[in-house]
Amino acid sequence: MEKYLIRGGNRLEGNVRIGGAKNSVLPILAAVLLNNSSEETILTNVPRINDVVKMVEILVSLGAEVNWSGSDMAISTKNVHSYMVDEKLMREMRSTVFLMGALLGRCGQVSISRPGGCAIGNRPIELHLKGLEALGAQIRPTEQGYLFASCSRLTGADIHLDYPSVGATENIMLAAVYARGVTTINNAAKEPEIVDLQNFLNKMGARIRGAGTDQIRIEGVTQLHSVEHRVMPDRIVAGTMMLAAAATGGNVTLEGVIAGHLDAVIAKMREAEIQIREDNDRIHVLSPRRPKAVEVVRTLPYPGFPTDLQAQMMAVLTCASGSSMVVENVFESRFKHVGELLRMGANIVVTSDNRTAIVHGVKKLTGATVAATDLRAGAALVLAGLGAEGETRVEELQHISRGYENLDGDLIRLGANIKRIVE
Incomplete structure (x- = not known):
């Protein structure tokens, strides 16, 4: 079993380049x-990353040919012959649900099991x-536990989402591309990854317009062709590295980022008296050894504070000067990292509804053996270990590998004392 072994106390300094976005490339692959x-x-x-590897395996199982070299990928779909998604692969990753819209558009039918993914609440x-x-x-559900969907040809419709779900917005976009007539998605999610999919x-x-607003309009077409496309930078990885700098009193410059995607995060970090400077595709972070507590962090759909950075922000606030409140409004089970942070000496009280955490800053965390319960919780525990006294062991690295390509390598280049071990 792989683990991270972290000896905390090193100040992160230097430059780090941010790669392509997990939450953008997965619907694009569909x-x-x-x-x-x-x-x-x-x-x-x-x-x-592991989620992209799994999606590639699914594409290949459907008949696609994929050549992946470095960060470049060439995909041929001319021989795609199947509309049935492998159950084992489907259950390992939630993002495979995008295949419903894409396969309905291409094949007129699709068979999938319900998707898996991180256990962060009801999705x-x-x-x-x-x-x-x-x-x-x-x-309709099948006797084997699958969902089977079919159509002769989809027809455009006016659709109102009860909640601005990113996945539902993207899935409907994918299905509507080949639908007859015009589809309008109202109360659509506004995340930058949706804009990347539209592009x-x-x-x-x-023929799609409106991505990034709450209304998206899709005019159906009959044919699409091959293109070359560069995946947008990962704003969650960027936010994680910014908060890693804050956890260590660091001086770090991120390269290849879009600062506008991180406005809510930057605002909260500045409230914590962390200096942030934006310069074209670079963000410079200069943090004091002990940030100031913030009044409240509320997770919300974009452009609000992202739920995918809530755990990392909490890790920083555990050692802030004063008390902070963190309110999770997106998922109901996204405080599982709290118990692990308590092992390290954090002072956090979670309300009975499991939606609000009061974080009383302590002077220092202490290294301990902790386990990643999901992707972003794992990243938060790494950040906590970087700033803690002594040695921290982070277990269950398979969660972290789902969304971070080379987290330990990037941190080592910035001066962290972290290594991957097998026990």
Whole structure:
């Protein structure tokens, strides 16, 4: 079993380049299936993380040919022949649900099991299913426990999402590209990754506008073609590295980032008296040894503070001067890292509804053996270990590998004392 062994206390200093976004490349890989030409699609800035590896395995199982070299990927979908997604792969990763819209558009049918992913709370796919049904898909459960969806041809519709779900927004976009007529998604999610998906699809010949706002309009087309596309930088990895600098009183410059994607995070870090300077595609972070507590951090859909950085922010606030409040409004089970931080000497009280945590800053955390319970919780424990006294062991690294390509390598280059061990 792989573990991180971290000896805390080193101040992070230097430059780090941020790679492609996990939450952007996964729906784009599903969208590649909509290419019905014989030419390859080229993707660049593709992160080599476990979730992308799993999605590639699924594409290959469906008949695609994938050549992956470094951060460049060439994909041919001319021989895609199957509409059935392997159950084992589906259950390992939630993002495979995007394949419903893409395969409905390409094949007119799809068979999947319900998706897996991190255990961070209830994440039903009913919004996805309602949207696809509004477009004309007929969906039914099978005796084998799968969901089977089919249609002769999808038809555009006006769809209102009860909640601005990122996944449902993207899935409906993928299905609507080949639908007859016009589809409008109201109360759509506004995340930058949705804009990246729109840009990719439009390069292929789709007609989509409005991504980044609460209304997206898709005019159906009959054919898409191959393109070359560079995946946007990962704002969650960027935020993690910014908070790693804060956890160690560091002086770090991030390269290849879009600062506008991190406005809510930057605002809270400045409130904690951490200096942030933005310069084109660079963000410079200069942190005091002990940041100031912030009044409240509330997670919200974009452009609010991202739930995917809540755990990392809490790790920094455990050693802030004063008390902070963290309110989780997106997922109901996203405080599992609290118990692990308590092992390290944090002073955190969670309310009975498991939605609010009061973080009383302590002078120092102490190294301990802790376990990653999910992807972002694992990153938070690494940050806590970087700032703690003594030695921290972080177990269950498979969660971290789902979303961070080379977290330990990047931290080592910045001066961290961290190594991956096998026990």
